[in-house]
Amino acid sequence: MDPGLRRRRARGRFLARLLDMLPSERVFHSADVRFGLIYAALFGISAAALAAFVWWSTAGLLLRQTEAAIDADVLGLTERYNEGGTAAVRDTIQQRLAANLDDDAIYMLVDPAFRPIAGNLDRWPSVPLDDDAFDLEIRRARGLSKVRVRHFDLPGGYQLLVGRDVEVRGQLRGMLQNALLWAAFIAVLLGTVGAWAVRGLFRATLAEISATAMAISAGDLTRRVRVTGQGEEFDLLAETINDMLDRISRLMDGVRQVSNAIAHDLRTPITRARTRLEDAALHATCEADLRAAIERATADLDGVVSVFQALLRIAEIEAGARRSAFVPFDAAPVLADLADLYCAVAEDGGLVLETDIAPEVQLFGDREMIQQAVANLLDNAIKFSPPGGVVRLAARQGPAGIEIGVADQGAGIPKADRARATQRFFRGETARSTPGSGLGLALVQAVATLHGGALALEDNDPGLRAVLRLPVQAERAALPPA
């Protein structure tokens, strides 16, 4: 093949590869590349500043020193000339040349016919006479030298040249230039490598977080970002992200628990209803049997519906949408009414319902919710009291807020269970045999929270004292925002 053609093709291939290697638009938009480039730019600027300083303080200094030496010489010669004219200058030049051990001084004094009078140059160099200072190449004893000279017109047509051989200094300058060029090359190399390293570091740090996030979105909620333990900013970020993930996973657990509980608690009555209906369909011998089975199944389904309603009601309260309907009202008659409603039930069960309600209990909230919450507490108290027991409904308004307490003398709730007692569907060991959905206290808790208060479960020795603590009306501003 024609070597020219081959070369051209090779060049074409090389160019194509080069084009491939050129970063695309998208690459410059990625953060890691940007950080790498910023690093390279900062590094380059620092290196250039450093080089400029070195150049100025060495090469520049040499030049300034030469100029200063020439200036000093000229000053001395001028004085001599003023004292003794041309002859004095000639003598001084000869003295100086003799004393110049470095052999770098250049003098030349010529008469109007350009005949040398004194100096260490063999002839007057061909220089333009109108210039003050210039650089010359002069053949001297040790070879061709670079010199810097200044030219003066003396009265009477005499000409004077004063200069310095700068050949050595020039060589020094060249070396410096070389060194700086190499340094620049090394700086570019280091900058590029550094930029890659920074980009890699950045990428590695983010990769850890990104991998964790990806694993989590793929469903592995147990993954966490690794903390290096060096306490730097990335660790702080990692810890923040991990805290957030912990919280999310706790919430998810809560949701899962509630949905499991719903599935479980509703499965039981639905199974019962289904069994009754199927049993009746298969085995009922007369219409009365069928009707009875259907009625009982309907009752079971009503139970399912009531659980749903309670759940929805709690969700509705927790959502806080009703807070806009809050009004100030006196809770004392509301509580007295409830006591009146439940008094008969308590007496029916052989219990005594005592009340100790302050004459005025000013509340800011939703009357219906407070009614329902206290009704739930009374329901529970009556349900779990042994015959002959006393249930006590007390309400008072203290400086710290309003306390509505319902105390019974039943089995109470073991300390270990109290924190969980307000969770949806929680039912204590002692409560399993009694009817109920396990949603009563959850609703009370939701009502308390919505009103900016809290539900406390305390010992009544024996029994349980459930206390609804609500802020006084004046503190309505302290309510959490709806």
Added chain:
Amino acid sequence: MRILVVEDDKDVAGFVVKGLREAGHVVEHADNGRDGLFLAASEGFDAIVLDRMLPGGVDGLRLLETLRSQGNTTPVLFLSAMAQVDDRVRGLKAGGDDYMTKPFAFAELLARVEALTRRGKGEGPVTKLVVGDLEMDLLSRGVKRAGQKIDLQPREFRLLEFLMRHAGQVVTRTMLLEGVWDYHFDPQTNVIDVHVSRLRQKVDKPFPSSLIHTVRNAGYMLRAEAP
């Protein structure tokens, strides 16, 4: 009585219509808001059972608001799956007379519809209620049966008053809870049964015949024994 049922779900509508007819009412049915509004506005009904979410561009709230803006005061009972407190409040504000949520027991629906039609008649201020030999003077707040004075607590008085005002009708536990105590939630225990049984001790026990009857799967009814 003539009752209009506006409900788009075929099963629910069929069940309600059949039940109301069995109870002796004349029932019309519309399965969308537009037809429902047309029927309600053009024909006279004693009560309307109204779903909230309806096809046809006119939902229950809009239907009722339009009806009320035309001066039509036919009692309306909402029957809706929208069960939140706000939904109920909105329904009543739009001019609804009662609000029931799905799923529902037919006995409850029937009792409430019949209570509505009674309310709709507007008998004017009453000072005395009489059922059989039971008399209630609303001014002096005295109760007598067969000429014999009965002492009642204030709440027992209001309970009996409610039963007497709805004499001959089924009154459900929820209706009593709402009407007598003004509670709009479901207590876990059978508080109403206990109160009714106490009232019976005073009103029925000392006398040869009973006035307060338990209606199975529904509630109670106050009526004089058939002669």
